[in-house]
Amino acid sequence: MTPIISAENISISYGDHHVIEQFSLAVEKGGFIGILGPNGCGKTTFLRALSRILKPDDGAVFLEGLDVQSYDSRTLAKTIGCVGQETDVAFPFSVREIVLMGRYPHIGKLAPLSAKDLDIASEAMKTTNTLHLAGRLITEISGGERQRVLIARTLTQQPKILLLDEPTSHLDINHQIDIMELIRDLTPKITIIGVFHDLNLASYFCDRIVLMKQGKILAVGTPAEVLTPDKIRESFSVRMMVTTHPLTGKPYLIPEYGVQPSSNSAHIHVISGGGTGTEILYTLCLHGFSVSAGVLAANDSDCLAALKLGLETIIEPPFAVVSDDSVQKLKAMLTNADKIVVTGMPVGNGNLANLTALTGVSTPVYLIGEGEDYTDGEATRIRRTLIENGAVVISDVTALMKILYE
Amino acid sequence: MIRRPVLLLPVLFVVLLVSIVITTLIGVSGLSLLTFDSEMIQKLLFEVRLPRVLGALLVGGGLAAAGCVMQGLFRNPMADPYIIGTSTGGALGAACAIVFLGGLLMPLFAFIGAAASTITVYIISKRNGRMAVETLLLSGIAVSLFLSAMLSFIMYMSGNSLHQIMFWMMGGFWNMYWDDVRLALLIPAAVIILYVFSRDLNVMALGEEEAIHLGVNTERTKKILLLVSTFITAIAVSVSGCIGFVGLIIPHIMRIFTGPDHRILLPASMLAGSILLIWADTVARSLPIEIPVGIITAFLGAPFFIYLLRRRTRV
Structure with missing residues (x-):
């Protein structure tokens, strides 16, 4: 033609x-x-x-x-x-x-x-x-x-x-x-x-x-x-x-907005899931903090973000219960971190270990929001204990950044 | 909904015919229809008043039509028939005739001056076979300024002729004879050519590039419209001096009534321009001392235009 x-x-x-x-x-x-x-x-x-x-x-x-x-x-x-x-x-x-x-x-x-x-x-x-x-x-x-x-x-x-x-x-x-x-x-x-x-x-x-x-x-x-x-x-x-x-199903383009991870500052570990941590991970990276994440399921969008940002991340296969091995890694990471951020992620029996690992860790904990609890109140109980032990509840990323810079 | 009056053209036409009859019968000569000397009346009506009325009719219609086309072509509401230096060129030509030839061949000189200045502007603004309207506008202003400096110099040196030049520049029909009317008959012929391009002018209101996309041969259209409008203006200037206001304001006033479609706007402007100038000239010659008609047109027309502007938001 x-x-x-x-x-x-x-x-x-x-x-x-x-x-x-x-x-x-x-x-x-x-x-x-x-x-x-x-x-x-x-x-x-x-x-x-x-x-x-x-x-x-x-x-x-x-x-x-x-x-x-x-x-x-x-x-x-x-x-x-x-x-x-x-x-x-x-x-x-x-x-x-x-x-x-x-x-x-x-x-x-x-x-x-x-x-x-x-x-x-x-x-x-x-x-x-x-x-x-x-x-x-x-x-x-x-x-x-x-x-x-x-x-x-x-x-x-x-x-x-x-x-x-x-x-x-x-x-x-x-x-x-x-x-x-x-x-x-x-x-x-x-x-x-x-x-x-x-x-x-x-x-x-x-x-x-x-x-x-x-x-x-x-x-x-x-x-x-x-x-x-x-x-x-x-x-x-x-x-x-x-x-x-x-x-x-067509190609979809998303700009990366020029992130350059650096490690010259405090180490912050983020516990999140279901996309609740993406913005926090990104913002922390943008501000040059040394960030780690996990435990996250491999198909979780937070996990994709953490990998794309080049963060040290503890990963479980999709839909699997957090393994003991991962819990050990997480505990080590939590002890080494200067601060821990927990997002308002939905908690079920699969990722409950993320919260249980927090009990008995002396690192300061910040809770951002509260997510759905699918564990018959177990997750809520742990959160309450954390708060009694000095965890700080904050509203959003902006508040977090304010505290981190104080 | 927008109203596009169908009756406007016939109404204007009838008003024009009635105006011709009435204004021919009005005058300061002291003669009226009661005078019995019919030969005298005939001479006054047909040798003095009628050519004057017809001259005003042709010039007014021509200037309004040319102004309408210039505003459409330049897509600029401030455009008028004189925008590219036609009036200054004409005035310079007339002033030369007055000062150096004692007024001999003044219309011819005015025509040559008007045409020459426009052609100069046209040549200056042409580049690579194309003519940008913005350049045309600016070179028009530049050439006008240059010519008006020459005109000022001649006027400054003219001594006793100064009043005559000034009077001519403001325009008037005190000198209208059948010869001038015959010359001015070229104006309606030229207006017909403009009218043929009214659909092109509508499309060019969208912008030059859009007009090309719609199949308008814009370079040729611009050239023809510019030359024909200038021709009309040059003839008007040569028979009656630089009468302002008609070419600028009449198209605006008519646009309020007809909308921007040149197929109605152009004939409406022409008729309205004729009517305005006939009456303005009648007033001018009915006053104790005859004054230039340009003063009357602006004096009557400007307040009317302001009134219309205040009443209607859309121009």
Whole structure:
């Protein structure tokens, strides 16, 4: 199959600055292509070359096999539709008038709008859920609504290809998802090529990702092929953890926010579970404390966090009762620690040993919150004993940090 | 819901026709329809008043239409037909004719001055075959400043002609004859060309890049609209001097009533501009001493515009 649109070796520079160098990309009909990359890497410039706003210094863009420069402006507008980042409309046109402007390339200069034109516009407003706005002024609707109206106008052009430049960049998350779903539902009738800044939205919605770096293509492929920690680091110069989205199974990226564990301070042991300790572990690491954790089940999210942070951790296999061996290790660790933090983790017979190990340890203990007790009151009893023996109850991480710095 | 008045154009048209008849019959000459000398009446009505009324009609309509197009093209509510130096160029040309030729060929010189200054601005702001409206605006201001320095110099050195130059600069129709009217007939012809592009102007209100995406050949459209508007303005300036206010405010006032669609806005502005200028000129020539019509237009129009602004929030 010949690609519907392709760039062949295009280069574009503003003055001496090469924005795009030797860029080639072929897009098959019906796909949803996401272009990703850091600011200034040439994403928007590439899109502008596709829509013929910019003429490449070198190379050419081919649209359905023909050089895009050979198209007359109306035919081009009937083939490619564009939705920009933010459009500022100079005069207060009504939404219907704006949408009907999409018919411009189809009708003569003075020809009145036909019933067919009006139908196509209404249909586009229905698709984008903007029909109820038809009588409102474009200057008086919200950002999310305006973006949908502009998509409706572009659909009224009846293009084969839709180019989008960060169509969701100024919108709240609900509108972002709204717009992305709307766009995805246009495929495969319309081929979508979009520049996106939210990696996770792109990962979920796009079927192919183009990752760019400084005017060049770094990788092209499915989200799973392209969105790997190494490639992301190379493109964005940032460390990202790539997990699988628990619901969709698509790659899900989480920034690491630059943690550098150090061991130049007090040693703190954290007893937690079920995700109650993750923030505490992270915050303690961020502040440079020497941190250890456990006993934790291998599939516990606290355990994953502790390992990712590079902490010394006592681990049990998933769903196993804490073994005597681990209890011995824990006791040794607790004795060596300067302070012990116990989170409000849920306690059952499996991890009760974590609490029992605390009795008879002289190290100061801090209790943050109280979790569910599945041990017929045993866990609560131990907590009470700990408090009687001098354990301090505190409300949250911030309070903990305050005490640690006193 | 937004109202887009369908009746506005016919109403304006009727008002214009009635205005032509009434204003032709009003005057300070002391003659009225009761005078029996029919030959005298005929001469007064058809040789003096009617050309004046028609001149005001054509110039007012042309300036309002050109102002409307300039505001749409520049996407700037402060734009008027003189924005790219047309008036200063015209004034300089006229001043040269007054000072050096004793007023001979003044309309021709005014036209040449107006056209030459606009073309200069156009050439300055063109780069790589493209013309950015922002550059156009700024080079218009720069060229205007330069020309107005030359104009000031000529006025400073002009001695007795100063009053004449000043009077011309404020604009008026005291000098209107059938020859001028025939020249001004080019204005409606040019306005028709502007009207053909009204849908393009609507799309260009979205911004230039958006307009390209929608299939507008923006470079060609800008060039044509700019040249035609300038042509209209240059003719208006050459027959009646620099009449301000009409081209700036009339499109705003009409936009309040019609909304921004140029297919209605442009003819509405043209009709309203004609009506305003006919009446303003009638007032100007009915006063004990004839004063420049530009003073009247601003004097009557500005308070009316402020009233509309206060009443309606949307402009």
